[in-house]
Amino acid sequence: xxxxxxxxxxxxxxxxxxxxxxxxxxxxxxxxxxxxxxxxxxxxxxxxxxxxxxxxxxxxxxxxxxxxxxxxxxxxxxxxxxxxxxxxxxxxxxxxxxxxxxxxxxxxxxxxxxxxxxxxxxxxxxxxxxxxxxxxxxxxxxxxxxxxxxxxxxxxxxxxxxxxxxxxxxxxxxxxxxxxxxxxxxxxxxxxxxxxxxxxxxxxxxxxxxxxxxxxxxxxxxxxx
Amino acid sequence: xxxxxxxxxxxxxxxxxxxxxxxxxxxxxxxxxxxxxxxxxxxxxxxxxxxxxxxxxxxxxxxxxxxxxxxxxxxxxxxxxxxxxxxxxxxxxxxxxxxxxxxxxxxxxxxxxxxxxxxxxxxxxxxxxxxxxxxxxxxxxxxxxxxxxxxxxxxxxxxxxxxxxxxxxxxxxxxxxxxxxxxxxxxxxxxxxxxxxxxxxxxxxxxxxxxxxxxxxxxxxxxxxxxxxxxxxxxxxxxxxxxxxxxxxxxxxxxxxxxxxxxxxxxxxxx
Numbered sequence: 151x152x153x154x155x156x157x158x159x160x161x162x163x164x165x166x167x168x169x170x171x172x173x174x175x176x177x178x179x180x181x182x183x184x185x186x187x188x189x190x191x192x193x194x195x196x197x198x199x200x201x202x203x204x205x206x207x208x209x210x211x212x213x214x215x216x217x218x219x220x221x222x223x224x225x226x227x228x229x230x231x232x233x234x235x236x237x238x239x240x241x242x243x244x245x246x247x248x249x250x251x252x253x254x255x256x257x258x259x260x261x262x263x264x265x266x267x268x269x270x271x272x273x274x275x276x277x278x279x280x281x282x283x284x285x286x287x288x289x290x291x292x293x294x295x296x297x298x299x300x301x302x303x304x305x306x307x308x309x310x311x312x313x314x315x316x317x318x319x320x321x322x323x324x325x326x327x328x329x330x331x332x333x334x335x336x337x338x339x340x341x342x343x344x345x346x347x348x349x350x351x352x353x354x355x356x357x358x359x360x361x362x363x364x365x366x367x368x369x370x371x372x373x374x375x
Numbered sequence: 376x377x378x379x380x381x382x383x384x385x386x387x388x389x390x391x392x393x394x395x396x397x398x399x400x401x402x403x404x405x406x407x408x409x410x411x412x413x414x415x416x417x418x419x420x421x422x423x424x425x426x427x428x429x430x431x432x433x434x435x436x437x438x439x440x441x442x443x444x445x446x447x448x449x450x451x452x453x454x455x456x457x458x459x460x461x462x463x464x465x466x467x468x469x470x471x472x473x474x475x476x477x478x479x480x481x482x483x484x485x486x487x488x489x490x491x492x493x494x495x496x497x498x499x500x501x502x503x504x505x506x507x508x509x510x511x512x513x514x515x516x517x518x519x520x521x522x523x524x525x526x527x528x529x530x531x532x533x534x535x536x537x538x539x540x541x542x543x544x545x546x547x548x549x550x551x552x553x554x555x556x557x558x559x560x561x562x563x564x565x566x567x568x569x570x571x572x573x574x575x576x577x578x579x580x581x582x583x584x585x586x587x588x589x590x591x592x593x594x595x596x597x598x599x600x601x602x603x604x605x606x607x608x609x610x611x612x613x614x615x616x617x618x619x620x621x622x623x624x625x626x627x628x629x630x631x632x633x634x635x636x637x638x639x640x641x642x643x644x645x646x
Contacts, residue, residue, distance in 0.1 A: 275531075275577050277528045277529060277531050277532030277535070278525050278526075278528040278529040278532065279499075279528075279529040279532055279533075293577070294574075294575070294577060296525070296528045296575065297525050297528070297575075298525055298528070298529065312574075314575070
């Protein structure tokens, strides 16, 4: 799924806000295909080619441009990458096939994956009020996670002990992440932004070894027995 | 080698001050040189429980700020010769304590005493963190109910991260003292059971103090329960806990439900 980025005038201020956003959540744009909608910039003095160059300089993976006349991009790498010449609601004819259109500007190859996924191992109890945050990968806990404690991981969470606090897995778009614990008594479980509190799963799984995963935008729990 | 022991809990009203006085007195009765230090600046109570409220002239804040010498502020107990009290100030607040001043006082106390028992205020703020700062050991006082257990868990986390020992890469020895335990109510599910608390907190058990009116009676006459009525159930439990602190192996006595003769006779037929 592509993200649509819509620059707004004044462009300099918008670009500053974008930089701040990227600094806050580094990695949000990594490997995400981007479609740039320039409709809001129509009628300003900013050159579409310069806007696109500014975005590309920030390592955004632009696969298409919309909301601008293709002629305005003549002579730039994005010539031919326009999706709909006159904006998103335009019903004109110049639809261009995305895969072909993306050909003239082959995306930069993504940085090579690190050979080993980083993981964090904790071999003592995680006490109430403590927060373990590890955005880079999986977290393994040997010991209990107390009520009022939280584990936040970019990847999966494995708890060899009772989970009484919160477990938040797949922090940065990790829909594949899972949560495992040997005894479920959790206050809150979340994967990829979708969370459920203890009311959701009721008493049936309480105290059981459980795994939690995301199944088409639905948080699912099952006993590991 | 002197030991600094902090008596802490997070939650208020669980029995920190009572336990500090009772354990301090029991250690002193075992022949150790003991000082009990009240860190609850602004809400001092330890002097009342120890029956020394009319003898306070200088206090911890005066010594920390250099206005009085340590010897001027220490109050020797009239019942046990080896027991002393360093009272808190009632007119100041916790901001009057400085980390450097507290460290200096603790180091001076280490030269004079075998055991320095620090009675921590409730909470996790400055007063509580300064009380635990230089501890070698901690007694975590917990009541068998969920909010007390969770607060104790939080305090254990702080003992593992905010103390001088933790920052030096060592660990503070932590012991659980379960107070206000009522075997009958635990059996009926109105209180957490000992096993439940131990499972959650995962630290060794120092002792179980039964819920008893002897504790309140002793407090009201200004005497640690171990001195006031040594044969009472809570006094014996505190004395056993003190022996465990001294390194003896003593089996933990489980409080049993007290049943009157009538309920024993008729308990069945009613059900």
